[in-house]
Amino acid sequence: MTDISRxxxxxxxxxxxxGRDRLPVSEVGDTALSHKSRVTSHxxxxxxxxxxxxxxxxxxxxxxxxxxxxxxxxxxxxxxxxAEWTAARRLGVDCAIAAxxxxxxxxxxxxxxxxxxxxxxxRLIQACARDGIPAIVCFSGNxxxxxxxxxVANCVTGLKRLMPAAERHGVxxxxxxxxxxxxxxxxxxxxxxxxxxxxxxxxxxRFKLLYDIYHMQIMEGDVVxxxxxxxxxxxxxxxxxxxxxxxxxxxxxxxxRRIMTAIADLGFSAYxxxxxxxxxxxxxxxxxxxxxxxx
Numbered sequence: 001m002t003d004i005s006r007x008x009x010x011x012x013x014x015x016x017x018x019g020r021d022r023l024p025v026s027e028v029g030d031t032a033l034s035h036k037s038r039v040t041s042h043x044x045x046x047x048x049x050x051x052x053x054x055x056x057x058x059x060x061x062x063x064x065x066x067x068x069x070x071x072x073x074x075x076x077x078x079x080x081x082x083a084e085w086t087a088a089r090r091l092g093v094d095c096a097i098a099a100x101x102x103x104x105x106x107x108x109x110x111x112x113x114x115x116x117x118x119x120x121x122x123r124l125i126q127a128c129a130r131d132g133i134p135a136i137v138c139f140s141g142n143x144x145x146x147x148x149x150x151x152v153a154n155c156v157t158g159l160k161r162l163m164p165a166a167e168r169h170g171v172x173x174x175x176x177x178x179x180x181x182x183x184x185x186x187x188x189x190x191x192x193x194x195x196x197x198x199x200x201x202x203x204x205x206r207f208k209l210l211y212d213i214y215h216m217q218i219m220e221g222d223v224v225x226x227x228x229x230x231x232x233x234x235x236x237x238x239x240x241x242x243x244x245x246x247x248x249x250x251x252x253x254x255x256x257r258r259i260m261t262a263i264a265d266l267g268f269s270a271y272x273x274x275x276x277x278x279x280x281x282x283x284x285x286x287x288x289x290x291x292x293x294x295x
Contacts, residue, residue: 046294047264051076051096051273053238054084057282066091068283072290078238078273079137082127089131096271097174097210097236098128100137104178107141109151109188114158121162121173129169134270135236137210138173140189140198151188156201166206174236175199176210179218183245190219192226199233208235214275217242217254224262231266239293240276247276247285248292260293 054077057065066088069077076096077088085095101120106113117138124136140155159173166173175198180190189195195209211234217223227234241252248256260272272293278285 048260048268048293048295049076049096049271050074050290050293051078051271052286053078053273053275054080056275056277057286060282062087063091066093068286069093072283072287073294074274074286074290076271076273078271078275082131085131085133095131095133096273097135097137098124098133100139100176102139102141104139104184104187105142107139107188108155108158108175109141109143109146111154111157113141114161117158118161122165125162125165125169125171128171133171135172135174135208138175139178140175140187140195142184142186143188144186146188148188148194152194152197152201155188155198159198159202159207160204163202163204163206167204170206172206172208172235174208174210176238177212177215177219179215181218183215190215192216192220192230196230196233209233210236210238212238212240212275213254213256213259214238214240214242214245223254223259227259227263228266231268234268235270237263237268237272238275239272239289240274244279245277246279248274248289256289256292257295260295264295 050073052065052069052074054065062084065077070092076094078096079099080088080095081099085098088095101124102113102117108114108117128136140151143151162173175189175195177189177192177195178184178187180187199207199209211227213223216226220226239248239256240246241248242254243252248254263272274286274289276289
């Protein structure tokens with residue numbers, strides 16, 4: 001499935017749902033075998049909560065995906081619309097973060113988008129609060145020639161309009177950072193420093209960032225240091241292998257077990273979600289990813 005397909009899935013979701021370097025990071029001492037021996041079919045043996053991005057496994061029904069998730073140890077799915085999160089909940093699987101309102105190209109960096117985004121956002125915040133969904137994805141939008149400073153200012157203006165509803169209902173909006181080099185040409189929130197400026201401007205506990213490790217490795221690298229330096233602004237993580245956006249195993253360049261240990265050592269209490277596109281048998285790949293990330 002391509003990222004164009006992801007945008008399609010997210011669109012369907014909208015329609016349906018309307019300075020920490022001083023902190024120690026422990027060394028990774030477990031071997032794959034010793035770690036695997038600690039994992040049971042009843043769930044995580046580690047310090048992180050685990051989710052799966054629905055769109056990457058859309059060939060499975062919700063029932064199938066939830067069944068496999070539970071058998072491995074995942075407790076949630078990501079990027080669900082209202083019908084999907086209702087179905088998942090019946091099957092004993094939570095929704096970690098709801099599908100976005102708006103779209104990747106048309107986000108908060110354009111003033112003309114704000115009225116619709118605020119209206120759609122307020123409706124989705126209420127639906128998520130009603131059903132216990134803790135967070136929602138949102139997007140910056142594409143640059144289209146706009147300066148970084150204007151983009152930050154416009155995003156802050158629009159997002160501040162949603163903060164009263166988000167704070168009242170206890171739902172967090174998470175702006176996703178995406179690469180503009182390979183998958184999302186011209187996307188504005190393509191670097192951590194820019195997105196952090198938006199977070200500082202909004203200045204609400206109910207606005208955070210979705211740090212997508214795959215996308216930020218492509219754009220800036222230095223993943224562990226960046227996470228540690230900006231940890232207070234991050235509420236959710238996505239994974240995928242680089243290059244290719246496939247499995248997070250030895251076929252790619254990132255050491256995900258090391259990254260997850262760093263995240264866990266910071267005391268992260270929300271979800272890490274697998275958002276890779278499987279090239280092999282998907283359930284086996286999900287099991288392998290869980291074993292790598294369950295630190």
